[in-house]
Amino acid sequence: MSRSDDEHFHVRPGPPKARGGARPKAFVAQVLKAASASGAKPRRTAGGRPASRFGRGRVAAGAAGRRLPTNARRVVVKSRYVVLRRAGKAGVRAHLRYIERDGVRRDGLPGRAYGADTDAADLEAFEERGRGDRHQFRFIVSPEDAAELEDLPGFTRRLMEQLATDLETSLDWVAVDHWDTDNPHTHVVLRGRVGRGRDAQDLVIAPDYIAHGIRLRASEIATEWLGPRTEREIRQGWQREVDQERLTGLDRELVQRGGTSGSVTLQSVAGEARSVLREDLLRSRLQRLEGLGLAHRVGPQRWQLGVGLQDTLAAMGRRGDIVRTMHRAMAGEARELITDSAPGAPVVGRLQAKGLDDELLERPYLVIDGLDGRAHYVTLPVGSDLSALPVGGIVACGPPQLGRSADRLIRAASTDGRYEEAMHRASLVASGHGEPDQVVQACRRRLEVLRRGGVVTRVGEGVWHVPEDLVERARAQDAARTSARVVELRSALAIEQQVGAEGATWLDRQLVGTASTQTPPAQAGFGAQVRQAQDARLRVLESRGLAARQGQRWVLARDLLRTLTAREVQRSGEDLAARAGRLWRPVNDGEPVRGVYRHAVQLTSGRFAVLDDGKALRLVPWQPVIETRRGQELSVVLRGTSANWEVGRTRGIGR
Structure with a gap:
């Protein structure tokens, strides 16, 4: 019996099925399903965002603070997640060195790190244990009543024990207490990896727990240790906020009441004494804001808040903190205080103080007693290393140097908007230049940077099209890439x-x-x-x-600076050579010198590198580019007061 092809059976395989039955659900998924079946709703944060569903501490984030009374002790916790690949070894070491810096203890002594079971933690060992970690957590824990806590390290240990319980794992951490500010606080550094050997894994903490859970746990412990705040303490705290020139809790409540219109209406409340007091304090705060020009009365019990009230008060609070910092740094010296130096204005003077403007983000600041007779507060880019800047030394701070000598060389060697590397090299050889290859290579590297910025275009191998205003456009590109200040040590x-x-x-x-x-x-x-x-x-x-x-x-x-430098280098070099059992040889101008870079020495005339050729030592002006080559053989040519370094067989040009 014949059948048409339309009736033939066609196999249509579907997607492969999992073997061995359905996969068992994770325990957390089972808990969530059971909670949903019981009618429970998922917890949401204040902003309406669903609670996080990944990371350790998800359940604890919802349970933390549920038993806290309205008069619980308050604790501020700031947290930061640091990717160690970006921070680097130097960044980690700098942070650990900073938190253990001088003058942070009650007695003015250097900070002392401690851990879960030691009062003298080894920060170098801690840094070494975490070298393979992907990330690191950093916290600043500041109890409002830290001064009343008899044992701040004990409070920190109790908090970290609670964290370990909530995160269901042991934690590796170090902490340092700081008492050098108006608000005593503790810096905690937590490794981002838990377990050992094959069982080791990255520590992933739920965002809700970092944002709220840690603070609520700290508040629970502070309330347990000191008891709830009394009615008198609460009222005194409110009263202190009335006259402060910074953003306060009263201001936040006023902004919330004002809504989008910014119009606030106060009511005469009868009954509960606390409600009456709160309305009176809000009225007093509005009168204070009116005096500051940040609000105005529009009726018997109505005020209109100024636009940008919160931002203005936050800026005022920051300026007040800066002024107090500068007053401490100047130690009674009468100066005009410049709290917001223009980024483009260079400042030269004596370094009076240094530290972190934002301890969590590690944004450094300097207080400079300027040559202009004024004191300047200067902020630097995040991560700037201040270890080489001694207090009392002379520093210069200003915008980075814009424009390069290579830009002028390229423009001078160009013809009709065309730069050719071969022609430039030939021109340098014809003029008797000693290192034409170095110059051309430096110009090529600069052209690559300008090409990525759209200033020049590559026509062919070794051939470039450059605009007539190359120098100006290159300077503008450099200015657009960075607006941060740089600091230079002029004298230690x-x-x-x-x-x-x-x-x-x-x-x-x-x-x-x-x-x-x-x-x-x-x-x-x-x-x-x-x-x-x-x-x-x-x-x-x-x-x-x-x-x-x-x-x-x-x-x-004549040649005063060179004479003074030569005398100091001669004396210091002879002393170094005698201690090392080597001969001493001076470096002549234009003479190529080769040797192993041993270390650097800081002289009055500047920083110098010590080169050892096996028989004699030489001192040559140091440059940052060679610091990573310590212990390697380097070559250098001294020309005047500058040095052109070569690393191994690689040829380069100094800037």
Whole structure:
């Protein structure tokens, strides 16, 4: 019996099925299903966002704080998740070094790290244990009543024990207490990996637990230790907020009442004493805001809040914190305080204080007693290393140097908007340049950077199209890429130490360049102190035959800076060679020198690298690029006061 092809049976395999029956559901999924069947609703945060469903501490985040009374003790917890690959070893070490810095304990001594079972934690060992970790958690725990806690380390240990219970794992952490601010607080560094060996895994904490759970757990412990806040303590806290020039809880309540219109109406409340007091305090706060120009009365019990009230009060609070920091740094010295120095304005002066403007984000700050007679508060990019900046030394802070010498070389070597590497190399050889390949390679690297920014285009191998205004456009690109300040150490010595120092000091450079390139010191403040130190330095130079008085003016010796530098390098080099059992050999201008980079020494004239060729030691001006090559053989050519370094067989050009 024949059948048509339409009736043929066609096999249509479906997707493969899981073998062995259905996979068992995870325990958390079973709990959520049972909770849903019982009619329970998933917990939501204040912003209406569903509770997180990944990471450790999900359940604890919902349970934390449920038993807290309305008069519970308050604790501020700031948290930060740090990817160690981005921070690097230097960033981790810098943070650990910062939290254990000088003057943070009650007695003014350096901070002392502790852990779960030790009062003297080894930060180097902690850093070494975490080198393979993917990330790290950093917390700042600040109980409102920290001064009343008899045992702040004990409070921190109790909190971390609770965290370990909530996260269902043991934790590896270190902490340091800081008492050098108005609000005592604790820095906690928590490793982002738990377990050992094959059982080790990344520590993933639920976002809700980080955002709310830790703070609520800390509040529970503080309330358990100190008891709930009394009615008197609550009222005193409210009263303190009335006159503060910063964002307070009263302000947040006013903004919430005002809604989108910003109109606040107060009511006369009868009955509960606390409600009456709260309305009176809000009224007093509105009157205070009215005096600050941040609100105005529009009726008997109505006020209109100013636009951007919260941002303005937050900025006022920050400025108040900066002013207090500057007053402490200046230690009674009368100065005009500049709390918001323009990023493009260079500041030169004595470093009075340094620290972190934001301890969690690690944004550093400097307080500089400027040559202009004013004190400046300067913030630096996040992660800037301040370890090489001694308090009392001379620093210069300003925008990064824009424009490169390579830009001018490229423009000069171009013809009709066309730059050819071969022609540039030939021109350099014809002019007798000693290192044409280095110059061309540096220009090529710069052109690659400009190409990515759309300033130049590649026409072919070694051929580029460059615009007529290359220098200006390159400078504009550099300015657009960064607006941050950079800081440079001009002298590690205080001006009092520079007066009689050997070597070329910052005072000497000021004396040489005052008439043309330097800004004259002011007649008051630090500028006046610099003028007095310059007069004393001139008398010292006169006694050494390097300066002479002619009537009312001084005449400095020719090549003063080079002479002073050469004398100091000679004496320091001979001392180093004698201690190392080596000969000492000076470096002549233009002479190629090769040797193993041993270490760097800080002299009055600057920082110098120690090269060892096996027989003799030499001192050559140091550059940051060689610091990662310690213990390796390097080659360098000294030209004037600059050094062109070569690493191994690689040829490069110094900037």
